[in-house]
Amino acid sequence: MNIIVCIKQVPDTTNVRIDPETNTLIRAGVACIVNPFDMYAVEESIRLKEKFGGKVTVMTMGPPQADEALRETISLGADEGILISDRAFAGSDTWATSYTLFRAIHKIGDYDLVICGKQAIDGDTAQVGPGISAHLEIPQITYVKKIEEVNLLPGNKYIKAERMTEEGYEVIESPLPCLITVVKEINEPRLPSLKGKMRAKKAEIIKWGAKDLDVDPAIIGLNGSPTKVVKIFTPPPRKGGQILEGDPKEISEKLVELLKNDIP
Amino acid sequence: MDYLLTEEQIMIRDLARQIAREKIRPVAAEYDVEGKFPWDIVKVLADSDLCGIYIEEKYGGTGGGVMDLVLATEELSKACGGISLAMAATALGTFPIILFGTEEQKQKYLPDIAKGKKLAAFGLTEASAGSDAGAIATTAKKSGDHYILNGTKQWITNGGEAEVYTVVASVDRSKGARGAAAFIVEKGTPGFEFGKKEDKMGIRASVTRELVFTDCKIPKENLLSKEGMGFIVAMKTFDQSRPGVAAQALGIAQGALDLTVAYVKERKQFGKSISSFQGVQFMLADMATEIEAARALIYATARMIDSGAKKVAKDSAIAKLFASDMAMKVTTDCVQLFGGYGYMRDYPIEKYMRDAKITQIYEGTNQIQRGVIASNLIKESVA
Numbered sequence: 001m002n003i004i005v006c007i008k009q010v011p012d013t014t015n016v017r018i019d020p021e022t023n024t025l026i027r028a029g030v031a032c033i034v035n036p037f038d039m040y041a042v043e044e045s046i047r048l049k050e051k052f053g054g055k056v057t058v059m060t061m062g063p064p065q066a067d068e069a070l071r072e073t074i075s076l077g078a079d080e081g082i083l084i085s086d087r088a089f090a091g092s093d094t095w096a097t098s099y100t101l102f103r104a105i106h107k108i109g110d111y112d113l114v115i116c117g118k119q120a121i122d123g124d125t126a127q128v129g130p131g132i133s134a135h136l137e138i139p140q141i142t143y144v145k146k147i148e149e150v151n152l153l154p155g156n157k158y159i160k161a162e163r164m165t166e167e168g169y170e171v172i173e174s175p176l177p178c179l180i181t182v183v184k185e186i187n188e189p190r191l192p193s194l195k196g197k198m199r200a201k202k203a204e205i206i207k208w209g210a211k212d213l214d215v216d217p218a219i220i221g222l223n224g225s226p227t228k229v230v231k232i233f234t235p236p237p238r239k240g241g242q243i244l245e246g247d248p249k250e251i252s253e254k255l256v257e258l259l260k261n262d263i264p
Numbered sequence: 265m266d267y268l269l270t271e272e273q274i275m276i277r278d279l280a281r282q283i284a285r286e287k288i289r290p291v292a293a294e295y296d297v298e299g300k301f302p303w304d305i306v307k308v309l310a311d312s313d314l315c316g317i318y319i320e321e322k323y324g325g326t327g328g329g330v331m332d333l334v335l336a337t338e339e340l341s342k343a344c345g346g347i348s349l350a351m352a353a354t355a356l357g358t359f360p361i362i363l364f365g366t367e368e369q370k371q372k373y374l375p376d377i378a379k380g381k382k383l384a385a386f387g388l389t390e391a392s393a394g395s396d397a398g399a400i401a402t403t404a405k406k407s408g409d410h411y412i413l414n415g416t417k418q419w420i421t422n423g424g425e426a427e428v429y430t431v432v433a434s435v436d437r438s439k440g441a442r443g444a445a446a447f448i449v450e451k452g453t454p455g456f457e458f459g460k461k462e463d464k465m466g467i468r469a470s471v472t473r474e475l476v477f478t479d480c481k482i483p484k485e486n487l488l489s490k491e492g493m494g495f496i497v498a499m500k501t502f503d504q505s506r507p508g509v510a511a512q513a514l515g516i517a518q519g520a521l522d523l524t525v526a527y528v529k530e531r532k533q534f535g536k537s538i539s540s541f542q543g544v545q546f547m548l549a550d551m552a553t554e555i556e557a558a559r560a561l562i563y564a565t566a567r568m569i570d571s572g573a574k575k576v577a578k579d580s581a582i583a584k585l586f587a588s589d590m591a592m593k594v595t596t597d598c599v600q601l602f603g604g605y606g607y608m609r610d611y612p613i614e615k616y617m618r619d620a621k622i623t624q625i626y627e628g629t630n631q632i633q634r635g636v637i638a639s640n641l642i643k644e645s646v647a
Contacts, residue, residue, distance in 0.1 A: 191282060194313035194326055199273045 001054035001152055002111045003045040005078070006101055007038035009062050009069040010122040018234055020159060025168065034069045037117025040182045043189040044147065045115050046077040052152060054112070055079045059104055061089060061097060067205050075192035075200035082108075084211035085257070091222025093122070098131025100220055103213040112157065114179040118143055133179035141172050145185040151174075265556060267563050269335070274330050279312055280339035295347060295469035296615050299461075301425050302347045302469050309351055310380020314518035318355055319362070321438075323374035327572035330504055334511040334562055340523065341515025345619035348515065350383060352508045353421035353470070356627070357384030359501045360430040360446055364489040369448065373428055382427035387475050388498050389419035395431070395632050397498060398441030402477060404433035409433075409484050411447065413477040416459070423473030424458040427451045427637030430501075431475065432494045444494025448486040455480030466618030499577070502627055506580040507566045510587035513623040514558050517591040520598040520616035521551050526602055527613075544601060551594045558587040578640035585633040588623035595620040 011030045019026050034042075045056045058073040058083040059068045070081030085102050092100065105114060114136070116129035126142075133140035141161050148171065157176040162169045166182050169210040192200075210220060218224055240259075244251045269277065287308050291423055295302055317332040319325025326332075333355055340348035358377050361369055361384075376382040393399040403414025413433055420429075436443035449456055459474025489497055525548060528539040538544050542563045565583040569576050596619040599606035602613045624630045 106317060183634065189306065191286070191312055192279065192309060194279055194317065196313075197279065198326075201271065201275075 001048055001052040001113065001150070003042050003048060003054065003056050004105055004108060004111050005038070005045045005056060005058045005073070006114065006116045006128070007058055007060045007069060007073065008035045008040065008117075008120045008128075009033070009060060009066040010035045010120055013121055020234075026090070032065065032068070032228045034072055035117055035120045035122075037119060037121070037182070037184065039117075039189040040115045040184055040186050041115040042073045042076060042078060043187045045113075046112065046190075047187065048113070048147070048150065049077070049079075052150065057082060057108060057111075059084060059101065061085070061092070061100055061104075067130065069080075070205055071200040071203060072192070073174035074203045075196040076190060077196060080206065081203065082206045082208060084208050086211070088210040088217070088221050091225060093225035093227035094125050094131055095226055096220050096224040098128045099135055099224070100213065100215060101128070101132050102135035103215050104208060107213060112152070112176045113159065114138075114177070116179065116181045118181045118183050129179060129181040136177075136179065138177050138179055139174040140179045140181075141174055142181045143178045144182045145169060147180075147186075153256075181235055265560070267559075272326070272328065273332060276314070276317055276328070277335045277339055280314060280336040281342075283312060283314070283321070284343035288340065288347050292344035292347065292469070293612060293615070295344065297468075299463070299468040301471045302350060303425075305347050306350050310596055314325045315351060315354070315380035316378030317346075318541055319358070319374050319378040321473055323370055323373070324378035325645040329566070330500065330507050331566040331570050334507050336506050337511040338515040338559075338562075341512045342519035342561055344461050344469055345512055345516040345519075345616070345623075346467035348468055348512055349421060349470040350425075352505075352512055353386070354384045354426065354554060355508055356501065356505045357386040357422065357426060357428060357430050359499050359504045360386070360488050361428075361448065363504065364446070364493070364497050365448075368485070369488070369583065373448065377428065378519065383422050383425055384430070385420050385422035385426035386501065386525075387420050387423075387429055387431040389418050389420070390415055390416065391418050395629055397632060398444075400432060400434055400444060401437075402431070402433040403437065404435050404445060404447060404486070406435065408479075410481045411484060413447070413449070413455070413480040413482060413489065415477055417475040417477075419462065419472050419626075420475050421470055421472055423475055424461070425471050429475065430488065430497075431477075432498050433477075434441065434494075435491045439492070441495040442492055444498075445491045446488040446494045446497040447482060448488060449477075449480070449482055453480055453482060465621060466615070467622050476579075482579075483612055503576045503580045504569060506561055506584040506627055506633075507569065509623055509627045510558070510562045510565075510583040512526070513584075513587040513591035514555065515614050516620045516623070517551070517587075519554050519596040519608075520554060520595045520613060521548070524548070524551075524598040524601050531603075538601075547601060551597060552593060554590045558590045560587055575640075578637050581628070581633040581636040581640075584627065585630050585637070588620070588630060591620040592617075592621055 009032050012033045016030055017026045049056050056078045057080045058078045061084040067083055074081055119126035130140055141163055143164040144161045145164040146162040151158050158173055160173045161176055163172050244254050299351050314336050316325030317328045321327040337348055339350050361373055377384055390400055404411040404413050431449050432444050432446050434438045434443050435445045455478045457476045459476055462472040528544055529537055533540045565579045599617050605611050606613045
């Protein structure tokens, strides 16, 4: 079973601060981590490989230092890392990103499953995974919390998964190849092993730029991105509520009075 | 301070640090209260390949030495000085095989220990033979192709949980220390049973039991080295393992100081953070200084041992003595800086003080260490 996992390197937002002047993240001195939801995707891919054999390829689009994120996944058990990096890709929104990743997956060609985290903790859009599947023209199952079954018999390859919804979950069966995005309920990511770390240190990371991917220049990078960020701001903190005191009768009367006066 | 670690040693340190932070710290208090053996953490250590860092690659380890073990023990002990011992005490039980084992013995026992599938333990101490190791009363009587073991070993770390035991017994009591021999005994051998689990002051996540031998028959292939070498096996083992105890003490002290620095920044008295008071600052500075001195000493000793140096007894004893006395002092001062809260079990700091105490006592009391240091000092001055 050949699996492709798409990951993103993000700032470790547990320690991040916002610049009050510009309302943007202060990135200086903030450590970069693999997007936590992607770690569940990597873990699930390794578990599938352990069960069915095959190969796990992890790819990321980002600056040269995203190399570290790929090595981290190799230390956990991924076989190969591909870094998609080119100045031409800078400023990509979710449309341009999913198109570029699609071109990279297309170049790999031979795969049964693509796994993404449900969303990245910096942008929080949850659009790139579904975007890739649309470009690839393969089915998608988002918010997967459990893979129930994988069948790899030629001619009848399918996956059956539980998809988390707000009310409960849906069981969805899809032919392979297919793309899934996973939620944190799906597994508990392992820690790296020492031998894994040594392998990761020595691993050759494959690097692909715009020329390697046969991309349409109109759909990549900032110019290929239809999304325009108009403004970023920190929402004002909620003001403390008002506590009404007294016996139930008094309180309800005060409440009615307030509602009558405050609501136009 | 930068100790110019190798890339591999940095990986070991970082991995052990990650395990300590993510897997051990959250459960340390629970294991301390309940006094249960941390099998789930042992599983994590096994999966991470850390169990084999001091074992040769051809036996499934990663080929490091005492320095690698020291780095891992230090990091794990920052989170819990008891849990870290599952691995450190296994090393103590494994060193006799590494140092004196035949190729067959190594092939048979080291791979499972390196993989973390089996733990090991070392059995020397008895009720009336602790510091006086020559007075051991456990006997090993040769009978055809076997030895018959009789006697009781006391306070054995990992006792009952480990699968592989290296045990020192007397083949000829009339010869005292020269009549001792070391043996490998596997758990499950008929006549080999365990006594009660001890209820300890500290390192409560580590298990300590008696090993009871009653006409326990072991094959003669399980003899380590030769008859009469038991005491030498024990002493050479301690030369290798004492930096590990020192590293455990170092980790306990550093872990306590880290918590204390965080606490004194938060704790306010007289309208100010107590970290702004010079009296507190001087205590912190002294602790940091002594910890760093111990670290430099331990790393230097471990590297010297790994380089193949022959005469290491004195320096190994110096490292163990200094680090464990330092840890006791530092953890006591850390409790002091936590004030009344420090004395309460609700706060994590008193555990560090309880855990530190054992490092002054086991693998040779600090009085024995001073004896080792002094006797070597005097011997050297004659030469």
